[in-house]
Amino acid sequence: MLINHLRLADLMQQHKEELATIESIDSGAVYTLALKTHIGMSIETWRYFAGWTDKIMGNTIPISHARPNKNLTFTKKEPIGVCGLVTPWNYPLMMLSWKMAACLAAGNTVVIKPAAVCPLTALKFAELSAKAGIPPGVINVVTGSGGLVGNAIAAHPDVRKLGFTGSTEIGQVIMKTCAESNLKKVSLELGGKSPLVIFSDCDLDKAVRLGMQSVFFNKGENCIAAGRLFVEASIYDEFVRRVVQETKKMTVGDPLNRSTAHGPQNHYAHLKKLLEYIDIGVKQGAKLRYGGKRVDRPGYFLEPTILSDVEDNMFVAKEESFGPIMCISKFHDGDVEGVIKRANATEYGLASGVFTKDLSKAMKFAESIDAGTVFINTYNKTDVGAPFGGFKQSGFGKDLGQDALNEYLKTKCVTLEY
Incomplete structure (x- = not known):
């Protein structure tokens, strides 16, 4: 062979x-x-x-x-x-x-x-x-x-x-x-609902860029997509402002066009499900910061969407979207144990990520998180030589x-x- x-x-x-x-x-x-x-x-x-x-x-x-x-x-x-x-x-x-x-x-x-x-x-x-x-x-x-x-x-x-x-x-x-x-x-x-924890001592430029990729890569149709971003309170507003600003620059359109950054969802039933997912999130109190609508052009295009102020009991905090929907939650400054507990409070355990310059904090996260893959100061970096698979459901x-x-x-x- x-x-x-x-x-x-x-x-x-x-x-x-x-x-x-x-x-x-x-x-x-x-x-x-x-x-x-x-x-x-x-x-x-x-x-x-x-x-x-x-x-x-x-x-x-x-x-x-x-x-x-x-x-x-x-x-x-x-x-x-x-x-x-x-x-x-x-x-x-x-x-x-x-x-x-x-x-x-x-x-x-x-x-x-x-x-x-x-x-x-x-x-x-x-x-x-x-x-x-x-x-x-x-x-x-x-x-x-x-x-x-x-x-x-x-x-x-x-x-x-x-x-x-x-x-x-x-x-x-x-x-x-x-x-x-x-x-x-x-x-x-x-399935997955992979948590991405962003501490205030991170490289914020990198966290914004890769935080977007963690959600919008392959138009969100990505099993290890970050299903929920936990952002430390002291940088929360700035992080949200910057991801909204950068998301507005994404080119949505024909996937065969070499300048396109974001193509159509795979099929109509999936697009419909994503629109319902966003609607449920907004009705339960999540704040729609950007997107949320079908793009006005032929095809199954959904605007890259950002939901902030997501609380732990909300539907969008628990269920996978499998689409380009960023769900952002806040955690208290310095509450490492608390945010790890919240990140683990899911029946899924496929992937996870953390952004911090503190190596001991990063390793504590890696040791404590119940997921098959842990990314530290990166995301979506899979390799053919590295085993890939999850825990729990x-x-x-x-x-x-x-x-x-x-x-x-x-x-x-x-x-x-x-």
């Missing part, structure tokens, strides 16, 4: 502009972001896992109760077999690559169902995989609805592992179906890094007496 992984990565590199254009048209991603992240990180992922294909190995284990020199115990890492993958609509090709590259590197075959609303890059990928020399039957792309195709994969007795990225609600259904079918192994990357299991291989391997223990 080493050569096939590399050939596939090379073909994706050769077709990167075409893939980025398809991704932009099909998902609404801004072309420049699609080229760099959606496609660029997909290519990096295939090259990374190519390096693991010939390095999967077990261990030799000493047995404490055995007579010396009479026993040998070792483990073998083996492929699971047929694996099912169900991927979302926010990063169609990248989520396919994150899961499938590790799955194939571990020696499995795969059946993948891309999101029904944007399957085109998956189909182009299948064409490139055949050109790369991957044998027939190793990669199988099946399009269709989650209720039909996704459920069929989860329920099929020949599928021994299912990897899913999507909502917590659908993840619960999938986990139940996998259990009732054949107890197939499951990894789930689900954000799911379990890892994509990327060495840890991802274990999601698609089974461990066999062999003991020999001689």
